[in-house]
Amino acid sequence: MAALKILVIPGSLRTGSFNARLAAVAAKELALLDVQVTLISLADYPLPIYDGDLEARSGPPDAAYDLKRMIASHHGVLIVTPEYNSSVPPLLKNAIDWATRARDRNETLGQAFRDRAFAIAAASGGKFGGLRALMALRQILALGCGATVIPKQMALSFADQAFDEMDRLKEPGDAEMLRGTLRQLIDVAQQMM
Ligand SMILES: Cc1cc2nc3c(=O)[nH]c(=O)nc-3n(C[C@H](O)[C@H](O)[C@H](O)COP(=O)(O)O)c2cc1C
Secondary structure, three states, rough: OOOEEEEEEEOOOOOOOOOHHHHHHHHHHHHHHHOEEEEHHHOOOOOOOOHHHHHHOOOOOOHHHHHHHHHOOOOOEEEEOOOEEEOOOOHHHHHHHHHOOOOOOOOOOOOOHOOOOOEEEEEOOOOOOOHHHHHHHHHHHHHHHHOEEEEEEEEEEEEHHOOOOOOOOOOHHHHHHHHHHHHHHHHHHHOOE
16 A cells, blocks of 8 residues: 655744644654655745635636645645634635635645545643634634544643653643544545545
8 A cells, every 4th residue: 555645734934833843743753653744834835815806817826736736645634723813823724725726627626625634733822722723723624625624633732831852742641642633644544545
């Protein structure tokens, strides 16, 4: 069987981002589980705020196609989101919105989202660990995009104290929550291959 490929997308560009750090831990963990991992930064997919007039004039920007094709070339996707005002940050929502508008030939709108498994994770300095952003992201992906979003998810609370000096998760409970989420993502992605 071909190697399982998982894409990891952090939803923050901030220097020292907790979510980018959690995404990096997840990518390492996936590699240990024999998965072919790609960890990207949304900085490499610069996109204007979605504007229907812009799309009507010139179609989705190249970066929207690049991101959609990146998603489509993997069997599963892990999105690691910050929580902004109890929801997902505009960077991530905008990237998802544009990616759902980029359609290659012989493809229906948003097909890349429907054909593969998604897992979601969040990190926040607060005690809920971005739980409300996870609820919003689950709704966007499952209801909005028709994606298969696995039931397990990772919410990292008190993220400012959660990493050790090697950027590993300090608490065994956090590491176990992440591992459980990744294992389920692998299982479901394999079933959908
Ligand atoms: C506009 C804004 C709104 C925020 N709202 C929340 C929130 O609702 N819940 C929360 O836990 N943290 C909230 N935060 C704090 C972020 O979780 C925190 O800045 C976090 O470090 C962002 O993720 P990052 O470290 O990956 O960049 C907010 C931050 C900003 C800038």
